[in-house]
Amino acid sequence: MASQYQEYNQLNLPQIGKEVLQQWEAQQAFEQSVTLREGATPFVFYEGPSSAYGMPGIHHVISRTLKDLVCRYKTMKGFQVKRKGGWDTHGLPVELGVEKSLGITKEDIGKKISIEEYNDTCRREVLKYKDKWDELTQKMGYWVDLKHPYVTFENNYIESLWWCLQQLYKKGYLYKSVSIQPYSPAAGSGLSSAELNQPGCYKDVKDTTVVAMFKAVEGDRSRFLFEAAGTDQVFFLAWTTTPWTLPSNLGLTVGANIEYALVRTFNPYTHLPVCVILAKDLVDRHFKKEGEDGDFANYKEGDKIIPWQVLSVFRGSQLENIRYEQLLPYVQPEEGDPFRILIGDFVTTEDGTGIVHTAPAFGADDNRVGKKYGIGILTLVDKQGKFLDTVGEFAGRYVKNYKDDPQYKDVDVDIAVKLKKENRAFKVEKYEHSYPHCWRTDKPVLYYPLDAWFIKTTALKDRMVELNTTINWKPAFTGTGRFGNWLENMVDWNLSRSRFWGTPLPIWRTEDGSEEKCIGSIEELNAEIRKASEVLGGDVNKHYLHQGILDLHKPYVDDIILVSADGKPMRREPDLVDVWFDSGAMPYAQWHFPFENKDVFEQNFPADFICEGVDQTRGWFYTLHVLGALLFDSVAYKTVVSNGLVLDKNGVKMSKRLGNIIDPFKTIEELGADATRWYLVTNASPWDSMKFDTDGIKEVQRKLFSTLYNTYNFFAMYANLDNFSFREAYIPLQQRPEIDRWIISVLNTLVKEVTTYLDDYEPTQAGRVIQEFVDEHLSNWYVRLCRRRFWKGEYEHDKISAYQTLYECLEKVAQLMAPVSPFFAEWLFGNLNKVGQRSTAASVHHTDFPVTVAEAIDNELEERMQLAQDISSLVLSLRKKVNIRVRQPLQKILIPVLNPHMQVQVQKIEHLIKSEVNVKGIDYLTETEGFIKKKIKPNYKALGSKMGAKMKAVAAAIAAFTDADITVLERDGVYNLLIDSEQLQLQLSDVEIISEDIPGWTVANKGALTVALDITITPQLQDEGNARELVNRIQKIRKDSGFELTDRIMVKVAASDTLKSAIIHYNDYICTEILADSLEIVPQLQDGTEIEVNDLKFNVLVNKKS
RNA sequence: AGAUCCGUAGCUCAGCCUGGUUAGAGCACUACACUGAUAAUGUAGGGGUCAGCAGUUCAAAUCUGCUCGGGUCUACCA
Secondary structure (H helix, E strand, O other): OOOOOOOOOOOHHHHHHHHHHHHHHHHHHHHHHOOOOOOOOOOOEOOEEOOOOOOOOOOHHHHHEEEHHHHHHHHHHHOOOOEEEEOOOOOHHHHHHHHHOOOOHHHHHHEEEOOOHHHHHHHHHHHHHHHHHHHHHHHHHOOOOOEEEEEEHHHHHHHHHHHHHHHHHOOOOOOEEEEEEEEEEOEEEOOOHHHHHOOOOOOEEEEEEEEEEEEEEOOOOOOOOHHHOOOEEEEEEEEEEHHOOOOOOOOEEOOOOEEEEEEOOOOOOOOOEEEEEEEEEHHHHOOHHEOOOOOOOOOOOOOOOOOEEEEEEEEHHHHHHOOOOOOOOOOOOOOOOOOOEEEOOOOOOOOOOOOEEEEEOOHHHHHHHHHHHHOOOOOOOOOEEEOOOOHHHHOOOOOOOOOOOOOOOOOHHHHHHHHOOOOEEEEEEEEEEEEEOOOOOOEEEEEEEEEEEEEOOOHHHHHHHHHOOOOOEEEEHHHHHHHHHHHHHHOOHHHHHHOOOOOOEEEEEEEEOEEEEEEOOOOHHHHHHHHHHHHOOOOOOHOOOOOOOOOOOOOOHHHHHOOOOOOOOOEEOOOOOOOOHHHOOOOHHOOOOOOOHHHHHHHOOOEEEEEHEEEEHOOHHHHHHHHHHHHHHHEEEEEEEEOOOOOOOOOEEOOOOOOOOOOHHHHHHHHHHHHHHHHHHHHOOOOOOOOOOOHHHHHHHHHHHHHHHHHHHHHHHHHHEEEEEOOOOOOOOHHHHHHHHHHHHHHHHHHHHHHHHHHOOHHHHHHHHHHHHHHHHHHHHHHHHHHHHHHHOOOOOOHHHHHHHHHHHHHHHHHHHHOOHHHHHHHHHHHHHHHHOOOOOOOHHOOOOOOOOOHHHHHHHHHHHHHHHHHHHHHHHHHHHHOOOOOOOEEEEEHHHHHHHHHHHHHHOHHHHHHHHOOEEEEEOOOOOOEEEEEEEOOOOHHHHHHHHHHHHHHHHHHHHHHHHHHHHHHOOOOEEOOOOOOEEEEHHHHHEEEEEEOEEEEEEEEEEEEEEEEOHHHHHHHHHHHHHHHHHHHHHHHHHHOOOOOOOOEEEOOOHHHHHHHHHHHHHHHHHHHHHEEEEEEOOOOEEEEEEEEEEEEEEEEEOO
């Protein structure tokens, strides 16, 4: 136990951080914070898996601060909060990174490098910044279990995932299907909708678009067109932004109820006469008004205005099944009846021509309508994104520049040129639209027919929507809006990824697909391995017979052949599982459920609280929800906080490219984790995107931490002098002075507010009220007013009361702020507790969060202290106005009281006001008639509802009130107004009457409060003022001479006559203040210090008494 | 293209739900003061078409609609 409070020379937050970190390390503070709560109600928190493949940034600090503060708070509230860290280790980022570092592409894997070696590299590389992450975790004060994290590539983890998949399989939620999916040729992988919904995936790009002309074939159904046209040159116009899909065109889709027009005109490129069909509503978009019914006979090449004429109008339904000639006849489909007009409900007349070019291979809508009509399918582009050899002059060309080839020529342009030449293009232009890009490679995505495994999430859509309504979303609109909409529009979850480093799909199939097995555990797989070996014989699974399977990754799982019930070999479906499944199954897999820890899992599901960036809404938040609902018919989390983006100080998103990334290590090193955390939490609500500015952190440092530090240091200095160590009994509040009871009351109100805010996951509000308390109430009022109590007088009741009060404030503030600024709180709490010994806890984070003492809250007291502050502020501003400094005592102030209650209130805090503003007394004015000039204002809120439309006239009438009118109203309580010859009765409560001025006095107002100051300085007041000035000067000399606080001195003054009186009359006072044993007036002084009091200069000699 | 959130002082934010006096705070700036809390503090000052327009109302920063600007999301549809 220390006997003295540690005092400091200056505040060094980063240094405090380092010291506290060492302390925590030494005493295992985090581990203790969990074990000390053994047996308590658990508060379940899930840590979203982080990827240690990239460096942590400042945006990681914000969400981790939120997570940490909630967990620390709940711990202090008595819950046991286990926090298992986790690493997200699979997925495309690592794979692409490894490909790049090895200088290979996807095609090389399994050829130039074995899958085994490749995956080993991924495994090695994926945690390459783990140390940096751990370091940040530590330095920012994020308490999370880093020693036993879950790691998604570990066998146990994958085994749990397999178990989950098998559950889904058994429930019939897992199925295989061909579908048109977003596919990234550059990454060689299909993309999930979640991946496609990563921010920034949709980019505005300029593509070559073509309005292509599909030549109608004359037949029974189309005869009406040819008859109206009078020519065989009849074309359907269809617009496409992806001309490379045109060779695969098999149909044209129109809307059944859309009106179409047959238009006679000329082809603008070939100038040949043609008749074209397009939606009637879109005719204006494609033809200039001036050309309508123009001069066809005299049209010639080069004319700006092309004549056109609507020949006929008809509905889309009339066009169904009309045939047309294949546009680019390289290949025909093997089956189906293509090249017809189809009817589809997705056709609009928003843009294009109202006729949709339909290539079943490259669009989801196209595929659907194509299947319905049986037009077959043509997939003339391979998985690398290039045309097949069969596509004539375009064979082998990439449809987009997937290889970063500087010589790349746009195929779309060449197709457009070809069509132009062949009289098959009606319009070719560049068009800017947004198009999805692969989030890793930044290359455009294709929609491509792929085999894939899906989770039938749509089957439980309604249940998921229902469960979502029970989740507490912060902010609420993310849950109802963003997440709610997403659930409403959900599609089945495409699980398949054709990559190498990830969780393998545990499904084995016979070659003909007639039988399949979904494996749910390692044990089951090993049994199947042995069975297959026995049934199939030979070398089957021979490497896996002895020890079973040791690594659940590729390539090992692919070696394994299982056997079907009727003895046929089964091979694994080659896909990996979407990494989002890894993270979504984390509640189960982190505990290796159900193979181990069944009880632990049951206690820890669902989570009470999770928190991540808002970008996880469709990511982790969604996959957790899906699996919770599908596997356990439960939510996976009860409360979710989504934090917004961190922008730079100009509101621009941080990116490496712009170089506006904030290095969290540097920030913490220079400004301290506490100030950084405090700033991040209090500057804006977590879910608003925040503009990060280090100047803001500096402000927090000055405003909050520096103030609190100064307050502590002030306390420590005097407490050490008086040996205050809280050894005396706690003085009951009733026995403490008014001001002590006041600050304790405010403190308890604060505890209540902070608790409410934190319970409601509103840390921003909590931080702001703490800050206000420290700055406004504790430092700028309590300490300022009580300074003398700490350094004057004997160590007895009043002084001990002051120490106990300030100690308690500091101690509780330390606890209240501990969740947000854990280091400083620890430092402050520790410094106090080392001497005070009020708590046996080794850390502030092991203590119980302060609880409001309801009896300590005194609203009347808080109200009158507010009055004291307002009155003081008014008097100070009056002094300023007339230039009388506070050290000059004045006789009195005058306060007109509005009601008896107010007078009682002010009287109780009279002494505070008097000492604060240095006046001798306060006079109250109750009978004010004729003395005070009053001002009357309508109470709009009360009057408005009564008067309604007459309000304006009433307000004008009130504004015209004379003093006499006001007196009448005050005396009678009512006043009769005549407005538009109507009698209206005015009540006293309908108006506000304030004392505006007291003639002959210097007056100031704030709201209804009025204060007048007597500025007469009598000779006696002058003396006292002079005495105080002298004290002030000598104190300065003491300080400048480097005397100790307790040193006694002897003083000689060569004062002029005007000062003598003050020195004589206030000799005792002066000596007490300056700790002087003697104060002499001498005629002359050679040495000493020259000082000035009220423009008089003279010398003072101050000697320390030896 | 739609949905949604947002727009208040040079900057960061309150106030809006529940309409009502002269729209607030902090930072920054200016001036003065204070100096045994001093990397603080006090007082005063400048700084606002509350994005714009219209409506409802006696009364709109606040409620409604539209427009503009920004963010986020959804959709990819030629």
